[in-house]
Amino acid sequence: MTNLRVRAWRGGADGRFQEFDVPRRESQTVLDVVTHIQRHIDPSLAYRFACRVGMCGSCAMTVNGKPRWTCRTHVDKVAKDGKLEVAPLANLPVIRDLVADMREFFDKWARARGQFTPTSTRTDEFARVEPSSPARREADAGIECIGCAVCYAACDVVSWNPEYLGPAALNRAWTLVNDARDGGNAQRLLAVAGDAGCHSCHTMMSCTELCPKQLSPARSIAGLKRATRSVAFGADGE
Amino acid sequence: MSARLEARLWWAQRATAVFLAFFVAVHLATIVYAVRGGLSAAQVLARTQGSVAWGLFYAVFVLAASLHAAIGLRTIAGEWLSWRGASANAAVGFVALALAALGLRAVAAVVLA
Numbered sequence: 060m061t062n063l064r065v066r067a068w069r070g071g072a073d074g075r076f077q078e079f080d081v082p083r084r085e086s087q088t089v090l091d092v093v094t095h096i097q098r099h100i101d102p103s104l105a106y107r108f109a110c111r112v113g114m115c116g117s118c119a120m121t122v123n124g125k126p127r128w129t130c131r132t133h134v135d136k137v138a139k140d141g142k143l144e145v146a147p148l149a150n151l152p153v154i155r156d157l158v159a160d161m162r163e164f165f166d167k168w169a170r171a172r173g174q175f176t177p178t179s180t181r182t183d184e185f186a187r188v189e190p191s192s193p194a195r196r197e198a199d200a201g202i203e204c205i206g207c208a209v210c211y212a213a214c215d216v217v218s219w220n221p222e223y224l225g226p227a228a229l230n231r232a233w234t235l236v237n238d239a240r241d242g243g244n245a246q247r248l249l250a251v252a253g254d255a256g257c258h259s260c261h262t263m264m265s266c267t268e269l270c271p272k273q274l275s276p277a278r279s280i281a282g283l284k285r286a287t288r289s290v291a292f293g294a295d296g297e
Numbered sequence: 298m299s300a301r302l303e304a305r306l307w308w309a310q311r312a313t314a315v316f317l318a319f320f321v322a323v324h325l326a327t328i329v330y331a332v333r334g335g336l337s338a339a340q341v342l343a344r345t346q347g348s349v350a351w352g353l354f355y356a357v358f359v360l361a362a363s364l365h366a367a368i369g370l371r372t373i374a375g376e377w378l379s380w381r382g383a384s385a386n387a388a389v390g391f392v393a394l395a396l397a398a399l400g401l402r403a404v405a406a407v408v409l410a
Contacts, residue, residue, distance in 0.1 A: 252304040253301075254303045254375070256300070256303075288308075290301055291308050
């Protein structure tokens with residue numbers, strides 16, 4: 060059995076990489092490697108995970124320089140030369156070791172008006188949304204986001220402009236813009252326009268390339284740019 | 298800056314980009330066409346002086362370029378230098394006015410007889 064040479068980030072933002080030798084196994088994921096370090100080598104290693112099957116979005120880390128969900132990233136795919144480097148997600152504060160502080164990431168979902176704004180009550184009829192309608196299909200295309208922040212960590216605009224809401228929050232806003240039952244679009248479009256919002260996106264596509272769910276936040280942001288015409292020129296823009 | 302103004306600047310930069318694509322194509326094609334077999338300043342002036350069409354063409358060209366460049370520089374200042382806010386807006390506003398003034402002066406020089 061061969062070993063994998065692993066460099067794992069230790070400490071806070073001013074920390075350093077520590078090297079570990081981890082036994083190489085068949086079908087091994089990056090999360091398996093990190094778990095091996097914590098359970099068999101150094102129990103003080105901090106990292107975050109929950110479901111291990113690509114549903115919860117909590118185990119994303121920087122793997123050999125790129126943000127990835129570690130539970131479904133096979134070592135075979137990313138460490139062909141037997142070397143693996145794991146670090147906390149970029150563009151977020153480091154709490155310790157491999158754990159990034161996600162507060163700002165999720166606060167931006169709220170700032171992008173990512174909350175559903177109901178227009179009816181439980182006594183009303185169910186809304187009937189045609190599955191093949193263009194708006195429903197747009198919402199479908201973005202709705203499977205698991206909030207892992209891989210796109211946020213991959214985005215250069217986030218690193219240049221700390222106020223930028225980021226691909227995930229804007230993608231969430233776009234799904235609600237296309238939700239026929241939602242009544243919050245005037246406020247939402249105002250929230251996602253401008254320097255901190257969709258107009259800062261340069262369409263560099265890192266979000267779309269690295270999204271583990273194969274979503275396209277860049278497409279959603281392009282949709283918001285069109286939808287925010289009303290903010291730029293409409294009477295109710297302010 | 299309000300979201301509304303930011304959104305308007307974004308649209309203004311895209312709209313001027315569409316104009317510039319047309320202007321630059323006509324500008325370059327005209328140069329390539331006109332310069333065959335050599336071209337002197339006198340020949341250029343003979344064509345442009347008193348021409349309302351070329352005067353309008355280049356005046357609009359200059360204004361579109363001034364606006365487009367200033368909005369782009371404002372974004373670059375914010376993203377690369379973290380220079381945002383009133384001072385950055387004033388600086389790129391000055392750049393826009395300077396580009397427009399210099400450009401329109403040049404247009405006037407070759408169009409007005």
